Amino acid sequence: MSNKVEQSNRLRTKSSQPIWLKLKRNNKNQMRKTGASTYFFFIPAIICVLAILVYPIGKTLYLSFTDSEGLLPPVFIGLQNYQNFLVDPILRATLTNVLIWTVATLVLPVFIGLIIATVVSGVKGSAIYRMIFLLPYVLSGVAVGALWFNIFETEGLLNKFLVSIGLEGFVNSWLLYYPQNTISMIIAATWASTGLVVVLFTVGIQNVPLQTVEAATIDGANSWVLFWKIIWPQLKYIRAVVIGTSLANSLRTFDIVWVMTGGGPARNSETLAVTMYREAFLLNRYGYGSAIAVFLMVLVVAVSVLSLRGGLKKEATL
């Protein structure tokens, strides 16, 4: 509490007015003075936002209300695509997969990343370890998918390894049956994404003030207590970011699935993004695919906003 007061005082000027308020007023005055020329400099940014963000979203939204199939002129069909999607048998399977992906890729990279970051941050040469863990993250999803496909395919490295150590009984067609194919792909995704989590948590841990750790140590706190009572609470911001990005990434999972199974066999490993891609680009049902894209976009934005707001709110109340 005292820290907050101190911080607040620092942000006040001599005239006892908060600095942000003063800056805001100054900006307004500045804007009035400069007038049209100020807005002129906004134009490139506005054009970029319109072209890169607003137009594609608007076009997708428009197409979602049509029967567009690519070549022939689209016909407006209202909410038909959305109605069809809600009764499409694939929706249930797809949403189940998305849920599995979301839970797994939220828990596994965060959990494993936190353990690695905690262990590595106190070790000599931790930067090298961090770099090693970060390496898979710099690979594209396609490369990760191709690499792990070679491991999990029936004639792949995993089965060969199992045979070599006498575990023939465990040999399996990992990518051909559900849900083991989804689990296999989650393992690949976890391998690829944990590195970034390690780096983010390491940054968080390094920003924990040394004095608080020393004070707790002097007070007799063991490693467990030190972690949960001192470090963990101070990782809230980082946690919110990690969880937010993990959630968004898991909801829109596409590349690894497309490369490793193509959403199959028999569409049993499809995620929402794969279903959207299949309908729009494989079957040329752009209208229907657009409706799925809008559904996915709303879901990702809603979950991300809720997650980030939740995470940051908790921080503010501390």
Next chain:
Amino acid sequence: MKLANKKMAVLTAASLVISSAVVVGATSTANASKHVKVLNFYHDKNGWDARFNAVSAGLKDGIGVTLKPSTYADTTLYQNTLNQATKTGKGPDLLTWWSGYRMVDGAKGGMFADISDVWKDAIAKGDVSKDLQKQFMVGTKTYAIPNGVSYWPMFYNKKKFAEWGLTVPKTWAEFEAVCAAIKAKGVTPLTASVDGAWPSFIWFEQLLISQDPKLYLDLTSNKIKYTDPKVVEVFNIWKGMIDKGWFTAGDTSFFGEEAVKLMNKGTMIPVGTWNNSAFSDGGGLVGGKDYDAFVIPNINPALTSQSIIVEAGAIGALAKGKNLAQSKKALREWLKFPVQAIWADASGDGVPNPKVPVADPVIKGLSKYVAANKVNQIQRYWESGPVPLIEGGVVILSAFMLGTKTVAQATTELAALADKEWAVWTKKYGK
């Protein structure tokens, strides 16, 4: 002196004429090389650039046009790129596509230029058979030329067959005996795959035509349903083969090096003859000596002739392409003897021009067998129905192959899908 002057004048005049002729000739040559048109050529055939470059050299010799091939590794991306190019006209001059039903959307939507005149001339000159034309027609117009003609026989390891005391099967019973014998050697006898879903139609179409080609044709033209007892019977035969463990794992790849590995083990591979070069060029195997191919026997002994699947890929011209006249000229040249001979040599596959002698021993033997035994040549399943039906169908067939759907489930779902997609098709394009 006068004579000398006269001679000098004649010589000077002659040398001027000669040098003018040389200059004119050189200029016209330079102009011709300046006018060599480069046609952008998009395709999704990975690893085929060498073949297309060889064709390009042939086209250059014939009409002074060259190709600039661009490969798209992802077929879905490729199709969508061309959908965009159809609207804008910015993209390729020439492109590969698929024949049959897969051409219809593109033809109706303005992707392909009408090249009926190219066919008319090619048929008149005997460069292509009229029978082949219908695979590239939508309504009364023709929109592409064949990109090779591939049979779908069974490739097998000739040396392994000899080592195991096996001979090419002539009847279904013999075929089953061969499979059982290979299995007994600890080798999976038959290649099957659901990798990418599409390979699941290979055994489906093959068993249908081996049972009754009319059944296959009726099914693919929506005259009978997938729940028809005769179709169900074929599924049961297929299920029996799956249960015997005759097929490779569902994620088996049978292209390039993987095809060679399968061949070296002794596993038989039902695949288009476009994959022939994987064994001969890539694998270093000698066709006719190390490996060969046979037409899969009929299941139904009452049939009087055998059937084989034939695939004819398509090459068309973008309707809004900048160099349409040159593109059509190139397509006509492509069907002529010199370019077709180049293609046959580069691809190791069959070509549509009957004047081109087949050099590859495997394709030669196969073509000879097909002609001598009047083997029915039947269009591939992939091109034999509306795209959403085929794409949805291979998903269900994949599930059946993996045992996650029973015969009853698979046939019922396929029938429901066919009803739905044929209704959409009929509404869109009529019957």
